[in-house]
Amino acid sequence: MERSNIMNYRIISFYGILAIIIGILVGAVDTVFGRILIAVSEYRDARPQFLLPFLAIAGLVIVFAYQKFGKNTAKGMGLVFSAGNTQEEEIPKRMIPLVVGGTWLTHLFGGSAGREGVAVQIGATVGYTFGKRLPFYDAKRIMLVTGMAAGFAGLFETPIAATFFALEVLAVGRLDYRSLFPAAIGAFVASYTSHFLGLEKFTYSLDAEIAVTFPFIMKLLVLGIIFGVVGGLFAKALTDTKKWLAEKLKNPYQRIFFMGLGLSAILLVLQMGRYSGLGTNLINASFHNEAIHGYDWILKAVLTILTLAAGFQGGEVTPLFSIGASLGYWLAPFLGLPTEFVAALGYASVFASATNTFMAPIFIGAEIFGYAYLPYFFTVVGISYVFNNNRSIYTGQLNNFI
């Protein structure tokens, strides 16, 4: 059998075995991070009035830690993209404790943020640390992608979505299959590891009666466009706000402190922390028919943007799930469709349009809400992906739409 350049069977097998180790490691770290994060969130939800006022102080601690110990890690996901796409920068191991600690603090004191950024940075750091020691062509990038897949999968326990997320997120508009095999193994192993270690998975068994008619298809088109535009605008608003704030308040201590003060006030006034944290409260309300307001998704979006632009840590994805779900819940009656069905479509599609990914959101939909609905996720996610005006919260993505 002739030897092909990088893909010969021995290297493939070696990557596969390494991916098992990375998956176990990353799944374990994800579990520690994720379980403590849930505990922290519950602790805060029980006494928001005592914790939310101190968000600004927590911000100062986060900035201090990054300034003192962070090296180049303050760039966060930007550093992951940079290491993946140009391979010019190092990812130091200290990225993990910094982003984990910063995120716990952000959530303990009520910032509105996600958690996938942390999981992906954990995975990327572990993968990169292995990859840079390997003598193979492109090993750093392949192991980085493997780690990212493991990180995402360990946190959300959606291994297929995680594999695609890692494969497609570094570069927009194409899916690079080179890392497929180790990334999938890393994702499945990490997912089983964190499940075994007791990290809970959000899943909802959708049971909606759907009749595919011409008006129904038109409604899916409308939903896809709305979710696409909302996600695209979220990405643009986040990028613009970050840039604008960084110019207005050049000192990062001042930026996080003054923004933190303002956020504390707003978050407390708005129903005592309803918009603090991950947004899982809005997701649960959307799927269990509790009170969701037409303005919920807007406030969650605005407060997440302000929290992250101020310099707090976490990520965007779980807030995006909650924005999409509550927007979908609110839109459903206008279109005469089952609320949980539209909430599920929004859950996946706003994630798609804000991150400029296509396959990962389809499988988020399938792995969380059931494979039987995959064709609808394919349709609405696809339209959202196309109608987001090619924007992304990850500004380090390589754009292949030229």
Place this chain on the structure above:
Amino acid sequence: MERSNIMNYRIISFYGILAIIIGILVGAVDTVFGRILIAVSEYRDARPQFLLPFLAIAGLVIVFAYQKFGKNTAKGMGLVFSAGNTQEEEIPKRMIPLVVGGTWLTHLFGGSAGREGVAVQIGATVGYTFGKRLPFYDAKRIMLVTGMAAGFAGLFETPIAATFFALEVLAVGRLDYRSLFPAAIGAFVASYTSHFLGLEKFTYSLDAEIAVTFPFIMKLLVLGIIFGVVGGLFAKALTDTKKWLAEKLKNPYQRIFFMGLGLSAILLVLQMGRYSGLGTNLINASFHNEAIHGYDWILKAVLTILTLAAGFQGGEVTPLFSIGASLGYWLAPFLGLPTEFVAALGYASVFASATNTFMAPIFIGAEIFGYAYLPYFFTVVGISYVFNNNRSIYTGQLNNFI
């Protein structure tokens, strides 16, 4: 809203509407082609002894038609790849009647061949004919991909698989999302059109009890590697045999005539045409527990390679389905797994490894055998895709694994 280079909303919408027209046209042509092909196959199966002896004569007619009227269309799929990837060559409309007629003749007289090559060439020609008149950047390629998706979808009525097939088949190792929106619309419209016009769809509702254990995962790994190696070897053998025959018998009349004589003899001797045609007989036998022999998949592979290398028309995909299904059926008892489950995995995975595609086969599996089994198709198809040694029956594919 700023104007992005090619993906602004007006062009997207224009492509979408054009894709509807292409979908209807291609779906209709697919239906005419497909229904007559099925009638031709049934006619032959009723009296193989009177038709199979004349395969060589049919071959002379095919070569004569291509030589006399064909211009550059004798390259078939090669021309589609060339037009898609380098954009240097024209696809003339006469490609459609030539490939359709040639395939009917091939099947009437018992050649072992497929049909997807025809459907894809129909779609590609229609798409290209629209695309070359459009003033937009890359319109020819986008409409070509749209047509290919419509062609595949109209024939097999698996629109999601068809969309991915068209997106990923032109270039190996990546999935180019640029044509996603029109390709998906073209595929769904073509699929509904041919369904509406009465083209039958092969579908089998899988109902296998699966328990995910460690030995089970190891069995999937073994299956993936076997299907990967078999598909890769099929691609290599087809390419090598084509090249070798073209050198040994430079005159295409001689090549198709003498090969046709030999094929007639072999096909008649081997159970009166069991290996003639599409191979749907082997597929049906695999899923309805009729007699499948351990050598069925080998003979089907060899005879398909000889038929196509001789210069007969059709394609490879349905024979690949039948090779995979009968190989899977035969392997199942050795692994202690349900036969129809392994046959379904083989159906999708040998297609994956021989065409070097990944997403399309996963969705072939889901759209034909049920979405509930998608994670298993993902796993086994993924392994096959990785272990095919990066070969493909489509030698015109751009290879991105450098």
